[in-house]
Amino acid sequence: MRAALRVRPAPVSADVRLLAIASEHLARLGPKRVTVVAVAAEAGMTHANVYRYFPSKDALLDAVVGRWLRDLEAELGRIADAPDPADDKIERLLTVLAAAQRDALNRSPHLFAVHLDATVAARPIARRHRVRLRSLVERVVEEGIGAGAFVARDRERAIAYIxxxxYRFTHPLAIHHDADVPADLVEARFGALIQAIQRVLRVGIL
Structure with a gap:
């Protein structure tokens, strides 16, 4: 009997390997102490070779954050696509968005620091994330209006209001400023805000 053929795993591409190394360096050292030279050395290549994939250190670290943001956006997308009522979806979207960032601040502070810096500096990774978030919220608002759950005289104003x-609970700068506020107090304030948002959307004063 022939021995079963072993299937070799596909080789990891250079950019994926660089991201994995950069992610580990970021978690261990923090963004200021990460260097392209050290990442390249661990990957077994020159730092000039790294720049073929990532034009700068910021671009490399932003790509690390981008992987985390894509996972978060995928989760938010599943919420937007769920068959739940629109008012429930708005609550879940904002809750997951707020919780994911606060969790990153507490558990992965260096990752959060890059996310915050990219947002404040309006780097491409942050701008793309903002566009995707707006698209998801827009879908849920339109769905709510179509189903009669929301009453909005101006859809754009309704989205901007959300x-x-x-902002205080979903924007990384505000989350950073409230880092020392007890979690139970944040949750209580956030719960009250969600109820207010839902009430405004249902009443149609925008």
Whole structure:
């Protein structure tokens, strides 16, 4: 009997390997102490070779954050696609978005620091994330209006209101500023805000 053929795993591409190394360096050293030279050395290549895939250190670290943001956006997308009522979806979208970032601040502070810096500097990774978030919220608002759950005289104002009202709990800069606020107090304030957002969307004062 012939021995079963062993299937060799596909080789990991250079950019994926660099991201894995950069992610480990970021978690261990923090963004200021990560260097392209050290990442390249561990990957067995020159730092000039790294720049073929990532044009700068910021681009490399932003790509690490981008992987985390894509996973978060995928989770938010599943919420937007669920068959639940629109008002429930708005609550879940904002809750997951807020919780994921606060969790990153507490568990992965260096990752959060890059996310915060990219957002404040409006780097491409942050701008793309903002566009995707808006698209998801827009879908849920339109669904709510179509189903009669939301009453909005101006859809754009309704979407802007959701982001403006939830800023303190969903924007990384505000989350950073509230880092020392007890979690139970944040949750209580956030719960009250969600109820207010849902009430405004149902009443249709925008």
């Amino acid at each position: 982001f403006d009202a939830s």
